[in-house]
Amino acid sequence: MKARRSGFGAWALAxxxxxxxxxxxxxxxxxxxxxxLGGSLYYLLAGLGLxxxxxxxxGDRMAGAWLYLLVFVATVIWxxxxxxxxxxxxVPRVVGPxxxxxxxxxxxxxxRRRAAIREVSP
Amino acid sequence: MTRRPNFxxxxxxxxxxxxxxxxxxxxxxxxxxxxxPDAALEExxxxxxxxxxxxxxDTEEGEAPAAREADxxxxxxxxxxxxxxxxxxxxxxYSPADQxxxxxxxxxxxxxxxxxxxxxxxxDPTMPPAASPIRYGFQNTPLKVGDTLYVCTPSQIxxxxxxxxxxxxxxxxxxxDREAMGNVTTSTCRGVAYYEAPEPVEECQTRIVYxxxxxxxxxxxxxxxxxxxxxxxxxxxxxxxxxxxxxxxxVSMTSPPTIVRGIAVVGHQVIDGxxxxxxxxxxxxxxxxxxxxxxxxxxxxxxxxxxxPEGETYTRGTPNVWTITSSDDELGLVYLPTGNSAGDxxxxxxxxxxxxxxxxxxxxxxxxxxxxxxxxxxxxxxxxYDIGSQATVLDxxxxxxxxxxxxxxxxxxxxxVLDAATGDPLTEVEERPVPQGAVxxxxxxxxxxxxxxxxxxxxxxxITERDMWGISPLDQLWCRIQYHRLRYEGMYTPPSHEGTVFxxxxxxxxxxxxxxxxxxxxxxxxxxxxxxxxxxxxxRDEADEREDVQGIGDDVPRQGGIYPQYGLPxxxxxxxxxxxxxVPCTRPxxxxxxxxxxxxxxxxxREPLGTGRDHGPWxxxxxxxxxxxxxxxxxxxxxxxGVTFIxxxxxxxIRGFATETGELLWEARLPAGGQAGPMSYVxxxxxxxxxxxxxxxxxxTEIGDSVVAYSLPSN
Numbered sequence: 163m164k165a166r167r168s169g170f171g172a173w174a175l176a177x178x179x180x181x182x183x184x185x186x187x188x189x190x191x192x193x194x195x196x197x198x199l200g201g202s203l204y205y206l207l208a209g210l211g212l213x214x215x216x217x218x219x220x221g222d223r224m225a226g227a228w229l230y231l232l233v234f235v236a237t238v239i240w241x242x243x244x245x246x247x248x249x250x251x252x253v254p255r256v257v258g259p260x261x262x263x264x265x266x267x268x269x270x271x272x273x274r275r276r277a278a279i280r281e282v283s284p
Numbered sequence: 285m286t287r288r289p290n291f292x293x294x295x296x297x298x299x300x301x302x303x304x305x306x307x308x309x310x311x312x313x314x315x316x317x318x319x320x321p322d323a324a325l326e327e328x329x330x331x332x333x334x335x336x337x338x339x340x341x342d343t344e345e346g347e348a349p350a351a352r353e354a355d356x357x358x359x360x361x362x363x364x365x366x367x368x369x370x371x372x373x374x375x376x377x378y379s380p381a382d383q384x385x386x387x388x389x390x391x392x393x394x395x396x397x398x399x400x401x402x403x404x405x406x407x408d409p410t411m412p413p414a415a416s417p418i419r420y421g422f423q424n425t426p427l428k429v430g431d432t433l434y435v436c437t438p439s440q441i442x443x444x445x446x447x448x449x450x451x452x453x454x455x456x457x458x459x460x461d462r463e464a465m466g467n468v469t470t471s472t473c474r475g476v477a478y479y480e481a482p483e484p485v486e487e488c489q490t491r492i493v494y495x496x497x498x499x500x501x502x503x504x505x506x507x508x509x510x511x512x513x514x515x516x517x518x519x520x521x522x523x524x525x526x527x528x529x530x531x532x533x534x535v536s537m538t539s540p541p542t543i544v545r546g547i548a549v550v551g552h553q554v555i556d557g558x559x560x561x562x563x564x565x566x567x568x569x570x571x572x573x574x575x576x577x578x579x580x581x582x583x584x585x586x587x588x589x590x591x592x593p594e595g596e597t598y599t600r601g602t603p604n605v606w607t608i609t610s611s612d613d614e615l616g617l618v619y620l621p622t623g624n625s626a627g628d629x630x631x632x633x634x635x636x637x638x639x640x641x642x643x644x645x646x647x648x649x650x651x652x653x654x655x656x657x658x659x660x661x662x663x664x665x666x667x668x669y670d671i672g673s674q675a676t677v678l679d680x681x682x683x684x685x686x687x688x689x690x691x692x693x694x695x696x697x698x699x700x701v702l703d704a705a706t707g708d709p710l711t712e713v714e715e716r717p718v719p720q721g722a723v724x725x726x727x728x729x730x731x732x733x734x735x736x737x738x739x740x741x742x743x744x745x746x747i748t749e750r751d752m753w754g755i756s757p758l759d760q761l762w763c764r765i766q767y768h769r770l771r772y773e774g775m776y777t778p779p780s781h782e783g784t785v786f787x788x789x790x791x792x793x794x795x796x797x798x799x800x801x802x803x804x805x806x807x808x809x810x811x812x813x814x815x816x817x818x819x820x821x822x823x824r825d826e827a828d829e830r831e832d833v834q835g836i837g838d839d840v841p842r843q844g845g846i847y848p849q850y851g852l853p854x855x856x857x858x859x860x861x862x863x864x865x866x867v868p869c870t871r872p873x874x875x876x877x878x879x880x881x882x883x884x885x886x887x888x889x890r891e892p893l894g895t896g897r898d899h900g901p902w903x904x905x906x907x908x909x910x911x912x913x914x915x916x917x918x919x920x921x922x923x924x925x926g927v928t929f930i931x932x933x934x935x936x937x938i939r940g941f942a943t944e945t946g947e948l949l950w951e952a953r954l955p956a957g958g959q960a961g962p963m964s965y966v967x968x969x970x971x972x973x974x975x976x977x978x979x980x981x982x983x984x985t986e987i988g989d990s991v992v993a994y995s996l997p998s999n
Contacts, residue, residue: 185758192761199768201749205761244750250872250912251753258756 171272178265179219179226186212204240208233219269222276227266234263358478358543359613359677363924363966366428368610369475369540370798371921371963374677375610377800377809379964382924383971388996389927389940389950395972395995396450397955402437403989405462414466416841420987421470422978423538423796423918425961429478429490432506433965435991436473438978439465440496444509447967450993454509464498467533467836468555469844470981471497474608474796475540477548478506479572488512493548493572495537499523499530501550501570516575523552526580527563528597531837535563539796542609542618544650547579548572549618551605554626556668557847557856558835560633562626564597565604569653579653581620581646584637589653601626603642607796608674612688612704617647617656619677619690623670624662627849629779629819629856631666632725639663643670645692645700647707657707661694663729666722666779667786667819668858669695672795679803681883682710691801693794693810696775697742698735699880711737711885718776723821725853728778739880739887741812742788746774753871754863755901763869766861770818779819779856787870789817790858797919797932797961802879802943809928809943811877811893813915816870819858827855844982865901873913875933877920879943889946894933903984909935917983919961921973929973931958934985938962938975938994954992957985970995 190209197206211233218226237259245251359373363381371377384392404420420438426445427434432453433445439460444453465471476494490506501523503515511519527535534555541548547569554562569578579589584599592598603622611618624642625634634642643662648655662669673693680689680701689710692700701710715731722728749767754760771777772785791813800809827833827848833855834840835848842848847856861869868874878890892913899914900906916932922943923929931938931954938958940950957979964973973994979987 188758189761192758192765196761196765196768199765201764201768205757205764208757245871248871254754254756254760258758 171269172276175269175272175276176220178269179216182212182216182219182230182262186210186214186216204237208237211236219273222273222280224270224273224277227270227273230266231263234259234266357613359611363971364428365430366426366963366965367478368427368542369425369477369608369961370610370674370676370919373542373544373611373613375608375674375798376676376678376803376922377798377919377961378802378922378924380924381964381966381971383966384923384927384964384973384996385925386927386942386949389925391996392940392950392952392973392994393997394952395993397993398435398445398450398452398991400435400437400441400443400978400989400991402439402441404987405439414462416466418462418465419470419981420978421472421959421980421982422956422976422987422989423470423472423474423960423980424976425475425919425963426974426976426991427476427478428963428965428967428974429506431967433974434476434478434492434506435976436476436494437989438471438473440473440494442476442492442494442504442509445991447965447972448970450991456504456509456511458496458500458502460496461498461532464533464536466841467531468497468536468538468553470538472538474538477541477543479543479548481573482546485514485573487514491515491572493541493543495523495541495550495552497533497536497538499527499535499537499552501537501541501548501575503572503575514574516570521570521575521577523550523568525577526566526592526598528600529561530563534558534836539606539608542611543572544611544613544618545616546572547650549609549611549620549648549650551607551609551620553606554604555836556623557628557849558626560601560627560849560851562601564599565602565623566598567605567620567648569650581648581653581655583641584635586637586655599637602638603644603670606670607672608798610675610677611650612677612690615688615705616650617704618650619675620646620648621671621673621675621692622646624665624668627852628668629666629821629847629858630723630726630849630852630854631664632727633852634664643694645671645675645690645702645707647690647704656705659692659700659702659707659709661692661696661698661700661733663732664727666726666728667776668790671695672792674796674798676799676801677704678801678808678882680710681806691799691808693741693799693812695788695790695793695795697740697744697788697793697812698733699738699741699799699808699810700735701738709735709737711735713737719773719778722778723780723854726778732776738885741810741876741878742793742814743775747772747785747787747816747870751871753868755865755867759863759865759867763861763863766869779821781821783818783820785816785861786819786858787816788813789815789860791815791915791917795917797917800920800922800928802922802928804924805926805944806882807888807922807943808880808882809877809920809922810880811875811916811920811930811932813875814913815868815874815915816861817858818861819856821854821856824853824855830855866903867901875913875916877928877930877941877946879928879946888944891941891946891948893930893939894937895935898935898985915983917959917980921962921964923964923971925971929962929964929975931960931962931975931977933958934983936977936986938973938977938992952994955990956988957983959983959985970998
């Protein structure tokens with residue numbers, strides 16, 4: 163049984179989760195094209211990670227947030243591997259994902275609350 | 285400054301970042317000449333250096349300002365003057381002025397600010413319309429001789445200013461043909477030439493000589509701005525004579541002449557990529573006093589230096605000399621940096637004579653117009669790697685002692701050092717294999733020259749997928765996809781139908797801003813770009829159908845970055861490689877400034893030049909003054925006080941660096957883009973730094989009409 167969405171936090175979470183799915187789809191599709199051209203695997207994997215993470219969050223599952231944070235940590239490691247400590251090189255790789263990570267962190271209390279509701283609902 | 289000042293950004297970094305590299309168009313270019321040395325030099329061995337020139341001029345207060353350069357020499361400037369575009373005919377961009385030093389430069393403040401009033405006239409209802417929109421670039425480096433500063437605006441109005449107050453003394457408006465202004469890629473005047481006749485003449489003892497966008501060579505009195513009636517036809521020489529079929533602006537001068545031994549050497553730009561059957565790139569010498577034709581250097585008529593016979597024209601479609609020339613006045617040689625043949629991106633039908641001289645430095649005897657030597661920097665150039673940079677004449681240290689040399693900085697990022705008298709390389713040059721495989725009808729040279737004996741300033745690293753940039757993972761992904769779909773096998777990958785990455789791009793490397801030399805510290809100052817562009821060839825029938833493919837003289841205004849190449853099997857487009865958000869696809873820094881020790885031939889320092897504060901994604905200013913290293917256009921000035929000044933970058937800032945260490949010592953906001961070389965002089969005991977700040981259309985910087993002077997506080 164789905165928990166009924168009420169309050170700003172719940173709706174914002176849903177909107178964010180949808181955005182995450184859409185971003186993930188674009189990254190995964192472009193990433194698949196890039197892989198087919200012989201390029202980096204990162205975008206395909208990160209895109210899939212975002213899609214799954216977004217779907218889990220839509221289902222009020224805490225695992226969605228953790229998955230996104232895992233993708234973010236992997237992104238940072240990948241970025242450092244690609245460009246080292248070159249600040250300008252890190253910007254396009256890390257700044258956007260970092261912004262999303264902060265949003266995910268902010269949503270964690272909402273998720274936790276909704277996950278609890280989901281568990282007690284029949 | 286640190287070498288990579290980068291890591292200090294947080295979230296803010298997300299916002300700033302964009303750079304709008306040059307829009308598509310190639311920066312227009314035209315050649316000119318400079319003031320001639322005195323007549324005494326002409327026929328005899330070089331005289332001893334005049335006593336006042338033997339040591340760096342003392343610029344302490346109280347010293348009487350030099351009046352005219354009595355000896356008329358233009359190959360060395362004193363602290364009091366700036367005699368030619370590059371400071372002098374050697375184009376060292378060095379000022380012996382030493383009042384502003386590394387210790388006091390931080391006190392530098394605005395001394396005066398002059399508005400020329402010359403802004404793009406398209407919105408002016410009182411002006412007749414031009415066929416194409418008029419695009420401005422205030423690329424001028426003023427001259428300072430005696431009591432006057434000579435400024436030249438984008439519509440080529442010459443304005444005489446008081447060097448100490450910025451007060452206008454007079455102005456001369458050549459009333460350019462607006463159709464010519466619209467047809468050129470950028471309406472600009474890089475500079476004018478000053479000349480002082482060695483013998484008494486009836487008028488215009490001192491004069492300003494310069495060429496216009498509508499193919500005239502003009503002489504005006506340096507004292508009054510009145511045309512010199514005895515020069516050519518009532519003050520003007522028609523540069524279209526002998527050219528044959530042409531259109532307004534097709535043959536245009538945007539760079540100053542070089543005047544040596546009384547001869548004004550005049551090149552011109554021919555608009556890139558229009559018709560294969562284009563006006564000739566001929567370079568001509570005219571008597572600086574009478575305007576009489578003296579010689580022509582027409583590369584496909586070797587040994588013939590006269591005008592073409594009746595009914596014929598100078599050889600059409602040949603490489604032209606659009607940029608600034610320079611000279612060794614003692615050798616009597618003028619150095620011509622050549623472009624490439626008409627139809628820049630396809631060379632399947634070029635003649636041997638064109639092949640021999642394109643993208644070369646050619647030394648021509650200024651008295652006879654005969655070639656002394658030539659040195660080619662690209663074989664069979666199908667990348668438009670014409671030499672944009674003025675040759676700089678300098679004393680170059682070698683194992684056998686100091687040699688008078690010509691330094692040639694190229695768009696590919698090579699620095700060649702050639703013997704000024706013979707053209708022989710003084711540092712190692714190596715031919716290396718380059719990528720092969722061109723479109724049908726085209727051929728490629730198997731090897732290209734590389735200046736391995738000097739540091740490279742661009743193009744030294746092959747671009748990889750990891751170098752893709754953008755502002756977010758999304759546009760970075762798009763750039764990576766493009767990287768794999770475009771053709772790129774390193775420098776000199778031939779143009780292709782799928783699109784080829786040219787790295788460095790059309791702005792270099794080093795473009796018309798040139799390099800500067802500090803003879804005291806034996807340092808070469810170089811600023812450069814590091815940004816690729818993408819060139820795509822499309823077949824003739826497609827070119828003829830596409831509405832965006834328009835050329836000069838067509839009914840629809842031509843667009844920047846599109847080259848119809850009429851008369852050739854392919855048209856071409858050439859655009860900066862950037863994302864939909866107008867952010868470069870390759871990582872920064874996109875521009876640098878650095879110093880190379882001429883003894884060790886190594887960089888002593890090198891820093892990214894410019895911040896992203898005035899540019900950003902979607903073309904919006906990021907407001908974040910964080911150094912990133914932007915594309916830049918325009919040279920530097922090196923002063924005896926140990927400070928190198930430069931604007932050039934995309935942010936509206938002029939900066940002063942310690943010449944020896946690269947430390948950023950001073951900066952000031954400019955009222956508009958600073959895509960022009962600054963200059964410096966002492967006037968009435970006070971040193972000034974002057975820059976034309978009027979922006980550049982294709983660099984997408986703010987357009988304005990300012991000339992700004994800085995000096996130390998007067999107390």
